[in-house]
Amino acid sequence: MTTIDWQRTVLVLLPPDALERHLCSPVLDMLDRHDFAPVRYEVLWHRPPGQDAWQERNITSVWKAYFYRQVDLVFDLGPTIALLVEDRRAAADPGTGHARLRALKGASDPAEAAPGTIRRDLRGINVMLDIVHTSDSPEDSEHEASVFFGPGLGEPLDGGLPELRDLVGLLEAGIPKETREYDDVLTGLRAKIMAALWPDLSVLGRKLAPGLVADPRPGAGAELAALLPGGESHPLAEILACEFLPDHPKIDLRRAAARLAVHGLTLDRWENAVLQTSMLFPPLRRSS
Numbered sequence: 667m668t669t670i671d672w673q674r675t676v677l678v679l680l681p682p683d684a685l686e687r688h689l690c691s692p693v694l695d696m697l698d699r700h701d702f703a704p705v706r707y708e709v710l711w712h713r714p715p716g717q718d719a720w721q722e723r724n725i726t727s728v729w730k731a732y733f734y735r736q737v738d739l740v741f742d743l744g745p746t747i748a749l750l751v752e753d754r755r756a757a758a759d760p761g762t763g764h765a766r767l768r769a770l771k772g773a774s775d776p777a778e779a780a781p782g783t784i785r786r787d788l789r790g791i792n793v794m795l796d797i798v799h800t801s802d803s804p805e806d807s808e809h810e811a812s813v814f815f816g817p818g819l820g821e822p823l824d825g826g827l828p829e830l831r832d833l834v835g836l837l838e839a840g841i842p843k844e845t846r847e848y849d850d851v852l853t854g855l856r857a858k859i860m861a862a863l864w865p866d867l868s869v870l871g872r873k874l875a876p877g878l879v880a881d882p883r884p885g886a887g888a889e890l891a892a893l894l895p896g897g898e899s900h901p902l903a904e905i906l907a908c909e910f911l912p913d914h915p916k917i918d919l920r921r922a923a924a925r926l927a928v929h930g931l932t933l934d935r936w937e938n939a940v941l942q943t944s945m946l947f948p949p950l951r952r953s954s
Contacts, residue, residue: 670811670819672804674756676702676767677811679799682743686844686936689788690747690834693798694827696784700770701754702763704830708820709837710746713738739939740794745837748814749830750807764807767800776950791848791940793947844936848949849882851940852910855933856890859902862929866895882952884909901925910941912948 678697680690694704753763772783776790790796801807811819823829846854860867860875867875871893878890891903898907905922908915919942923933933941940949 670750670808672808673761674753674763675705675804675807676751676753676763677801677807677814678702678704678749678751678767679814680747680749681740681797681799682746683740683791683795683939684797685744685747685837685841687797688838688841688843689797690838691831692788693784694831694834696770696787697751697767698827700766702751702767703754704749704751704823704827706750706815706820706822707830707833708748708815709833710748710814713741737794739942743935743939744841746814747834747837748811748820750811750815750820764801764803768802771798771800775948777948777954789847789950792943792949794943795939846936846940847952848910848940848944849952851937852887853879855937855941856887856906858931859906859926859929860890862931863894863902867893884911884914902929910944912944912946916945 680693684690684693697704751767753766755766756763770784772779772785772790774785774793774796776785776792776796779786779790781787784790784798785796788797801810825832856879860879864872864875875890875893878886878893887909888907891898891900891906894900894903894906897903902925904917905925908917919933919938923938926932
């Protein structure tokens, strides 16, 4: 059985959204600059089998059930990297590693995270697609390590950070780099709808559509929908008008996908994850 000093060892998760966006290496750089050294790892290729146990407190005490389903959505995007990192400052400043990492990752809501933190500088999408998770206490690290690593506590990194960088490089090389944030996804969705319906637009509609597609102002989508033949009664009008934000009317993305398919349009898994989670958790905007 591996012996771990949990006072100086912290569990870190690099979830699928970090891999999708090729942000694992920048996160490792920030950990290294703040004197955290990875010592063990595990690549979780599927939804972690102990995920329910990990989220037990949130499921029973904090979240509503439909919030928890968003966790499934995120982990279904792809693999997760679980790490144990040791605090290299522990000898001089013992017992502070968890607090330092909590400060380094920033607030759960990237829009509220301070400059210099992982979630703000690397621009997390929202509370669910927030780039990194770290345990908050030695007790949490020990518990969460048992969930994500099992009794063996993962593979030792004999080659240290260079070995981990090589692994991350291979993982990211197999995934096209995702650069779209919330505003990009929303604009892209509206753009492809208007392009598909272009032959049906009036002369005025064709003149106004490009500007409204790029307009970040709330209500621009509703103005786009009004340009469609039939206006609000058009099958795609509700999708165009949706802001995909918590304080706005929500839509069922599965039904929306079926309506889009009639016109030869699809939502890819990143678009689906960003829009679905942003209807519950406010996203970081391009202007922030």
